[in-house]
Amino acid sequence: MADGEVKLLDFWPSMFGMRVRIALAEKGVAYEYVDEDLANKSPLLLQMNPIHKKIPVLVHNGKPICESSIIVEYIDEVWNHKAPILPSDPYERAQARFWVDYIDKKLYEPTRKIWGSKGEEQEAGKKEFIGILKQMEEVLGEKAYFGGERLGFVDISLIGFCTWFDVYESFGNFSIEAECPKLMGWVKRCLQNESVSKTLPDPKKVHDFVLQLKKKLGL
Amino acid sequence: MADGEVKLLDFWPSMFGMRVRIALAEKGVAYEYVDEDLANKSPLLLQMNPIHKKIPVLVHNGKPICESSIIVEYIDEVWNHKAPILPSDPYERAQARFWVDYIDKKLYEPTRKIWGSKGEEQEAGKKEFIGILKQMEEVLGEKAYFGGERLGFVDISLIGFCTWFDVYESFGNFSIEAECPKLMGWVKRCLQNESVSKTLPDPKKVHDFVLQLKKKLGL
Numbered sequence: 001m002a003d004g005e006v007k008l009l010d011f012w013p014s015m016f017g018m019r020v021r022i023a024l025a026e027k028g029v030a031y032e033y034v035d036e037d038l039a040n041k042s043p044l045l046l047q048m049n050p051i052h053k054k055i056p057v058l059v060h061n062g063k064p065i066c067e068s069s070i071i072v073e074y075i076d077e078v079w080n081h082k083a084p085i086l087p088s089d090p091y092e093r094a095q096a097r098f099w100v101d102y103i104d105k106k107l108y109e110p111t112r113k114i115w116g117s118k119g120e121e122q123e124a125g126k127k128e129f130i131g132i133l134k135q136m137e138e139v140l141g142e143k144a145y146f147g148g149e150r151l152g153f154v155d156i157s158l159i160g161f162c163t164w165f166d167v168y169e170s171f172g173n174f175s176i177e178a179e180c181p182k183l184m185g186w187v188k189r190c191l192q193n194e195s196v197s198k199t200l201p202d203p204k205k206v207h208d209f210v211l212q213l214k215k216k217l218g219l
Numbered sequence: 220m221a222d223g224e225v226k227l228l229d230f231w232p233s234m235f236g237m238r239v240r241i242a243l244a245e246k247g248v249a250y251e252y253v254d255e256d257l258a259n260k261s262p263l264l265l266q267m268n269p270i271h272k273k274i275p276v277l278v279h280n281g282k283p284i285c286e287s288s289i290i291v292e293y294i295d296e297v298w299n300h301k302a303p304i305l306p307s308d309p310y311e312r313a314q315a316r317f318w319v320d321y322i323d324k325k326l327y328e329p330t331r332k333i334w335g336s337k338g339e340e341q342e343a344g345k346k347e348f349i350g351i352l353k354q355m356e357e358v359l360g361e362k363a364y365f366g367g368e369r370l371g372f373v374d375i376s377l378i379g380f381c382t383w384f385d386v387y388e389s390f391g392n393f394s395i396e397a398e399c400p401k402l403m404g405w406v407k408r409c410l411q412n413e414s415v416s417k418t419l420p421d422p423k424k425v426h427d428f429v430l431q432l433k434k435k436l437g438l
Contacts, residue, residue: 051321
C-alpha cells in the first residue's frame with residue numbers, strides 16, 4: 001500500500017520514540033521526523049496528543065496515533081506486507097503483549113532513580129532494574145530473540161533502553177554485562193539488524209544529554 | 220472452533236475480571252469460573268501469574284493469559300467467528316486501544332481514593348474521577364457505544380466500573396447521573412446486552428463487600 005503522509009513527533013533520546021523509529025525502519029516506511037523540544041512543546045504535539053501531551057506521536061495522513069506500543073501495533077497492522085512484528089499465533093501475541101506491558105509498567109521508574117537520585121533511592125532503583133533485566137533474560141532463555149528467530153515486538157520495545165546502559169552503569173557504578181551476560185548477547189544480535197543499528201543514537205550522546213539534563217534539573 | 224478447556228481465575232467484584240467475563244459471554248464460550256480468595260491466593264493463581272500474582276487469569280488448554288485487556292484481545296482473536304470486540308480498521312483499533320489504556324492508567328486510583336480515604340485526598344479522588352468520566356463522555360459523543368453501533372472494546376473495559384458507582388456516590392456524596400447524564404445513558408444501553416446484564420454483579424452486593432473491606436482494612 002502507499003505510505004501516505006507519515007510524520008513522527010519524537011525526541012531523539014526517548015527509548016519509547018526509538019520503538020516507533022525501529023518499527024518504521026523494519027517496514028521501510030518513509031516519514032518526516034520532527035524532534036520536539038519537551039520544555040517547549042509544539043502546538044502540533046499539543047493538538048495531536050491533548051490527553052498525555054507526550055511523544056512519540058505518529059501522524060498518519062493527518063490523524064494521530066499515541067502511546068508507543070499502540071503505535072508499533074498500528075504500524076504492524078497497516079504495513080502488513082513485510083517484516084511482521086507481532087507473532088501471528090494468538091497465544092504468542094498475548095505473551096508478547098504481556099512482556100511489552102511488563103516493560104512499560106516496570107522498567108522506566110527504576111532507571112530514572114539510577115541517574116536521577118543518590119544513596120538508598122538509587123540503590124533501590126539499581127536493584128529493581130537488575131531484577132527486571134534478569135527476569136527478561138529468563139524470558140529470553142536460549143532463543144536468539146524474544147519471539148524466536150527474528151526481531152519482534154518485545155525486542156523492539158526493550159532495545160532502546162540499551163542506548164542508556166552507559167548512563168545507568170556510570171551513575172549506578174555497576175556492570176550490566178556482569179549481571180546479565182546473555183541479555184548483552186541479545187543486544188549485540190539486535191544491533192546486527194540495520195533497522196536497529198541505524199536508528200539508535202550514540203550512547204555517548206545520550207550520556208552527554210543526561211549530564212546536561214541533571215544540571216538543568218539541579219540534580 | 221472448539222473452545223478447548225477454558226478456566227477463569229477471577230474475583231467477583233473485580234471490574235477487570237468483569238471485562239473477561241463479558242468478552243467470554245459475547246463469544247458464547249463455556250468456561251469454568253474459579254473465584255479466588257485474594258487474601259489467600261490459590262497455588263494455581265500463583266503458578267499461572269507468577270509475575271503479577273493478580274486476577275484475572277484466563278487458562279486456555281492449560282496455558283495462562285494475564286492482564287485483562289490483553290485477555291480480551293486474546294479472546295477476540297481466538298473466537299473470531301462472532302461478535303467482533305475490536306474494530307477491524309487499524310486506525311479505529313489504535314483509538315480503541317488508546318482509550319482502554321487511558322482507563323487502565325487513570326481510573327482505578329481515584330476510585331480507590333473515593334471509598335478508601337477522607338477529606339482532601341477523597342475530594343481530590345472525586346474531582347479526578349469526575350474529570351475522567353467527563354472525558355469519556357466527550358469521547359462517546361452522540362454515539363450509542365464507544366465504537367459506534369455495538370458493544371466493543373472500550374465499552375467492555377469501562378462498564379464494570381458502573382457496578383461500583385453506588386459505592387463511589389455514597390462514600391463520595393455526589394451524583395454521577397448529575398455530572399455525566401450522557402454516560403449514564405450509555406450504561407443503560409450497555410445493560411440491554413445480555414452479555415453485560417447477566418455478567419455484572421448486583422451493585423448492592425458490591426456495596427456490602429466494600430463496607431466489609433473497609434472494616435477489614437481499618438479504614
